Amino acid sequence: MSFIEHWIAGRLTAGGATRSGDVFNPATGQRQHEVALADPGDVEAAVAAAREAFVSWSQSSLSARTKVLFAFRELVNANVDRLAEIVSDEHGKVLSDAAGEVQRGLEVIEFACGLPQLLKGEYSDQASTGVDVFSFREPLGVCAGITPFNFPVMVPMWMYPVAIACGNTFVLKPSERDPSASNFIAELWRKAGLPDGVFNVVHGDRVAVDALLQHPDVAAVSFVGSTPIARYIHQQASAAGKRVQALGGAKNHAIVLPDADLDFAANHLSAAAFGSAGERCMAISAAVAVGGAGDPLMELVTRKAGEVVVGPGRDPRSEMGPVVTAAARERIESLIGTGEAQGAKVLLDGRGLRVAGYEDGFFVGPTVLDQVAPAMDVYTEEIFGPVLSVVRAGTVEAAIELINANPYGNGTAIFTSSGEAARTFQRGVKVGMIGINVPIPVPMAYYSFGGWKDSLFGDRHIHGPEGISFYTRGKVVTSRWPQVAAAPDASLHFPTAS
Ligand code: NAD
Numbered sequence: 001m002s003f004i005e006h007w008i009a010g011r012l013t014a015g016g017a018t019r020s021g022d023v024f025n026p027a028t029g030q031r032q033h034e035v036a037l038a039d040p041g042d043v044e045a046a047v048a049a050a051r052e053a054f055v056s057w058s059q060s061s062l063s064a065r066t067k068v069l070f071a072f073r074e075l076v077n078a079n080v081d082r083l084a085e086i087v088s089d090e091h092g093k094v095l096s097d098a099a100g101e102v103q104r105g106l107e108v109i110e111f112a113c114g115l116p117q118l119l120k121g122e123y124s125d126q127a128s129t130g131v132d133v134f135s136f137r138e139p140l141g142v143c144a145g146i147t148p149f150n151f152p153v154m155v156p157m158w159m160y161p162v163a164i165a166c167g168n169t170f171v172l173k174p175s176e177r178d179p180s181a182s183n184f185i186a187e188l189w190r191k192a193g194l195p196d197g198v199f200n201v202v203h204g205d206r207v208a209v210d211a212l213l214q215h216p217d218v219a220a221v222s223f224v225g226s227t228p229i230a231r232y233i234h235q236q237a238s239a240a241g242k243r244v245q246a247l248g249g250a251k252n253h254a255i256v257l258p259d260a261d262l263d264f265a266a267n268h269l270s271a272a273a274f275g276s277a278g279e280r281c282m283a284i285s286a287a288v289a290v291g292g293a294g295d296p297l298m299e300l301v302t303r304k305a306g307e308v309v310v311g312p313g314r315d316p317r318s319e320m321g322p323v324v325t326a327a328a329r330e331r332i333e334s335l336i337g338t339g340e341a342q343g344a345k346v347l348l349d350g351r352g353l354r355v356a357g358y359e360d361g362f363f364v365g366p367t368v369l370d371q372v373a374p375a376m377d378v379y380t381e382e383i384f385g386p387v388l389s390v391v392r393a394g395t396v397e398a399a400i401e402l403i404n405a406n407p408y409g410n411g412t413a414i415f416t417s418s419g420e421a422a423r424t425f426q427r428g429v430k431v432g433m434i435g436i437n438v439p440i441p442v443p444m445a446y447y448s449f450g451g452w453k454d455s456l457f458g459d460r461h462i463h464g465p466e467g468i469s470f471y472t473r474g475k476v477v478t479s480r481w482p483q484v485a486a487a488p489d490a491s492l493h494f495p496t497a498s
Contacts, residue, residue, distance in 0.1 A: 007186040009049035010196025015042035026092030027312035029360030038204035043211035050169035053197030071192035088313035090178035105157030111445040112161035128497035137472035139167030141219035149175035234457035245458035250410035260415035266300035272439035273388035305366040332385030339378035409452030
């Protein structure tokens with residue numbers, strides 16, 4: 001058992017260390033680490049380090065920052081496998097999936113490497129006679145990131161490469177359930193030449209989060225997690241006058257039309273519902289089978305789901321690992337039971353799964369529920385486990401209505417061979433990220449990621465162009481260098497162009 005410390009001002013520190021939390025290996029069910037849970041004094045130390053580092057980092061040249069970003073990119077790239085192991089051991093996801101998460105995070109670093117281009121301003125020559133107007137963007141100061149357990153590498157990477165590239169300094173408060181990856185990343189930043197204090201990690205729970213939300217020197221907060229906490233973060237940070245983006249939970253629907261290739265759709269539905277044991281904010285947790293697609297699709301999906309190999313994340317044969325905690329397993333199993341009691345048909349039941357040699361692991365098998373109705377708990381709740389709920393609908397319009405009636409609006413997908421249906425869908429759904437024959441439409445790093453409705457509070461999506469906008473504020477300069485003799489007389493009327 002090791003003790004996981006904070007990373008403040010370029011070094012590890014136990015801080016006040018009056019409280020700690022347990023970190024489990026979900027495959028074995030064993031407690032493997034203890035993690036420090038920050039008190040307000042630890043948060044104060046991290047913010048102070050970031051505030052001090054901001055003085056010089058914000059003044060560093062674009063070229064100096066680019067060099068550090070490129071070096072960091074190389075180091076992360078060289079450590080993809082090691083990071084995947086760290087993620088798998090604390091989250092439970094299989095190694096190939098964990099490596100995929102690191103790869104998607106790496107793409108954000110690569111995007112941020114283009115900072116000289118991304119931070120270019122605008123220039124209007126001779127906007128008025130002898131007057132030029134130009135704009136540029138400046139960093140905000142100390143930015144905080146509060147992140148969920150399900151992507152311990154990728155989600156923080158949606159934030160800090162962009163924030164740091166823009167000249168900000170950063171305090172990360174990762175999930176206390178899988179904290180180790182963040183300390184590993186801090187070491188890579190140090191090796192890349194990032195000055196001490198630009199990137200800090202405080203581990204903790206609500207106490208640390210509240211201290212960040214209330215700290216007057218924190219200029220901006222990026223949050224990713226469940227909807228109730230996202231709403232809370234948005235309210236608290238806004239009330240404290242901070243810029244805030246708070247990404248919340250999801251209930252992502254995939255519509256399958258009868259004209260789709262049903263084999264293809266079933267394969268992709270199964271992968272999107274059960275990959276990472278359904279613990280993805282972009283997982284497909286609800287399928288809407290339209291018209292005649294229903295019965296054949298159910299047969300194909302259930303067969304496919306039954307073939308998923310469940311096992312420890314470190315075993316290369318495993319396709320799906322355990323869920324993150326014993327409490328998560330109990331909640332998921334209880335929701336399946338409620339679904340059954342409320343009238344859903346359990347076509348495949350993952351409850352009570354025991355994996356040989358890993359009997360204490362937190363495993364739940366793939367579960368398929370048919371004939372789910374919108375009033376059932378399995379439909380209204382974000383289950384966040386390997387459970388696919390299937391609803392039947394008569395038409396594509398009815399399916400779109402169902403999606404739009406849902407409080408979440410993170411991602412959605414359609415399986416069809418009709419361009420017309422796809423276009424009706426893409427224009428009709430009130431959802432931020434849409435896939436057409438693509439079940440998990442996570443945008444590339446040079447686009448921005450974000451949902452609508454209860455899936456995002458705040459007005460900017462994360463990374464990509466909206467990330468640059470979030471982590472900077474604009475200045476517009478109107479300038480004149482008058483030759484005194486040629487200058488027009490000053491006038492008291494409101495300035496207009498001439
Ligand atoms: P969570 O909301 O429980 O925790 C997220 C973060 O908030 C953690 O750092 C945690 O320590 C902190 N936190 C927890 N309770 C808090 C409280 N009462 N006050 C202040 N801070 C608190 O989420 P989770 O279980 O770690 O992650 C799963 C959730 O995240 C799911 O709902 C999932 O959909 C969502 N998620 C959303 C996205 C997205 O892009 N929209 C991406 C990933 C995950």
